[in-house]
Amino acid sequence: MGLEVSMQGDMYSYGVLLLEMFTGKGPTNNMFTGNVNLHSYVQMCLPEQVMQIVDPQIILEMEEEPSRSMQSSTTNISKLEACLVPVFRIGLSCSAEMPSERMSVKDVLKELHKIRNVFLGVRGQRHQDGRRNDS
Numbered sequence: 001m002g003l004e005v006s007m008q009g010d011m012y013s014y015g016v017l018l019l020e021m022f023t024g025k026g027p028t029n030n031m032f033t034g035n036v037n038l039h040s041y042v043q044m045c046l047p048e049q050v051m052q053i054v055d056p057q058i059i060l061e062m063e064e065e066p067s068r069s070m071q072s073s074t075t076n077i078s079k080l081e082a083c084l085v086p087v088f089r090i091g092l093s094c095s096a097e098m099p100s101e102r103m104s105v106k107d108v109l110k111e112l113h114k115i116r117n118v119f120l121g122v123r124g125q126r127h128q129d130g131r132r133n134d135s
Contacts, residue, residue, distance in 0.1 A: 010105075011094045011099075011102045011103060011104070011105065011108070012094060012095050012096075012099070012102060014094050014108070015090070015091045015092065015093065015094025015095030015096075015102070016038065016039075016091070016094075016095050017091075018087060018088075018090060018091035018094065019038050019039065019042050019088070019091040019092070019095060020038070021055075022054055022055060022058065022084065022087060022088060022091070023038070023041075023042065023053050023054065023055055024054075024055030024056070024057065024058075025038060025041075025055075026038070039092060039095050041053070042088050042091065042092060043092055046085060046088055046089065046092075047085045050081060050084050050085050050088065051077075051081055051084075053088075054080075054084055058080070059077065059080070062076045062077055062080050063076070063077070079118070079119055080119075082118065083115050083118055083119045086111060086114075086115050087112075087115060090103060090108055090111055090112065094108065
């Protein structure tokens, strides 16, 4: 937007990428007209309608997962829904219009690790340096 190149610019791109990957819709999708764009679309739908905006392919893969794991399809979908809301929130934060409002790389990584651990059912794993990973 005419400003100096910065890490916050990289975070913007990362945020848009997250929103694209998890909705299956690009910023130039024909459904985005007027004041509605990918960012505002996701923002309007969170958290109540998260399953309506997620890429249907992700849901299909989760429904097929019980045959490979010992969990039911319903359990997998519930876990997915619980993890999608914070992932979308990260995407929204990173793609905020003002660079000062965007999450830092460090905070994004910390949040993504938490989400991964919830999704995998992992708690309190230790880092190689001995710190606990449940913060």
